[in-house]
Amino acid sequence: MSYHGSDFYDNDKNFEKYMERRQWQENANDTLEKPVILQLLGDIEGLHVLDLGCGDAGFGVELLQEGCASYTGIEGSRNMAEAASSSLADYKNGTVQHMRMEDYAYPSDTYDVVISRLALHYLQDIGSIFRSVQQTLKPGGRFVFSVEHPVITSTLQPSGTRTNWVVDNYFIQGYREQQWLGGTVHKYHRTVEDYFRAMQEAAFIVEHLRESHPVRAYFVNEETYERRRRIPLFLFLAGRKSE
Ligand SMILES: C[S@@+](CC[C@H](N)C(=O)[O-])C[C@H]1O[C@@H](n2cnc3c(N)ncnc32)[C@H](O)[C@@H]1O
Numbered sequence: 487m488s489y490h491g492s493d494f495y496d497n498d499k500n501f502e503k504y505m506e507r508r509q510w511q512e513n514a515n516d517t518l519e520k521p522v523i524l525q526l527l528g529d530i531e532g533l534h535v536l537d538l539g540c541g542d543a544g545f546g547v548e549l550l551q552e553g554c555a556s557y558t559g560i561e562g563s564r565n566m567a568e569a570a571s572s573s574l575a576d577y578k579n580g581t582v583q584h585m586r587m588e589d590y591a592y593p594s595d596t597y598d599v600v601i602s603r604l605a606l607h608y609l610q611d612i613g614s615i616f617r618s619v620q621q622t623l624k625p626g627g628r629f630v631f632s633v634e635h636p637v638i639t640s641t642l643q644p645s646g647t648r649t650n651w652v653v654d655n656y657f658i659q660g661y662r663e664q665q666w667l668g669g670t671v672h673k674y675h676r677t678v679e680d681y682f683r684a685m686q687e688a689a690f691i692v693e694h695l696r697e698s699h700p701v702r703a704y705f706v707n708e709e710t711y712e713r714r715r716r717i718p719l720f721l722f723l724a725g726r727k728s729e
Pocket of ligand 1: 491492515538560561562585586588602604605608609
């Protein structure tokens with residue numbers, strides 16, 4: 487089977503495999519991606535947060551526990567949106583909307599922070615989403631996101647432990663397919679420059695560009711740490727709407 491973004495997670499087998507993988511102690515999301523996102527977000531106390539492609543909203547629960555004023559998750563997969571809804575059940579200021587982020591209304595001047603973790607590489611057109619994010623942020627609000635690193639999306643290879651990585655077709659932007667967790671998933675490749683320029687074209691003041699540089703303290707096994715020093719898995723950008 488072959489899947490677009492959220493549809494991939496609506497196949498129950500893919501969903502289970504993905505959730506299982508996230509339980510692994512040294513999963514790349516927790517060891518490499520989350521530490522950088524937390525640094526880029528900084529203190530979120532009292533802030534209104536929008537999360538595009540929020541998955542099971544486990545991160546939303548953490549942000550609410552840290553004192554954010556509200557958390558709104560947008561999630562295109564029914565399986566994920568249901569998981570998010572049960573994660574947020576105990577929080578009256580935490581909600582999830584089951585829809586594609588392309589279809590959300592993006593109310594003007596509403597959020598202090600918009601985040602998107604590892605979802606934007608499923609989108610063909612990020613320009614219109616970035617403009618919508620700009621519109622929904624309050625003046626001075628911030629947009630922080632992570633994507634699969636362009637050296638990965640340029641030449642997608644089947645998931646699994648590898649001993650090397652080929653980077654090819656880097657400057658050929660657009661559609662890619664990957665064999666991942668037993669299915670074929672569709673993604674869109676953009677270069678580092680493309681992401682940076684899309685931020686600027688949507689009028690963001692780009693404040694940070696980061697990569698998933700591994701930090702030894704987050705790894706239990708030396709071997710996994712050494713392996714993660716070889717290939718960058720994730721790219722991060724953070725920008726601000728002018729005051
Ligand atoms: C790799 S998961 C990451 C989930 C979560 N952000 C996290 O970091 O744990 C990507 C998520 O993006 C969602 N997604 C992909 N394309 C989307 C779209 N167009 N609109 C809304 N959600 C989307 C998927 O359904 C999936 O839940």
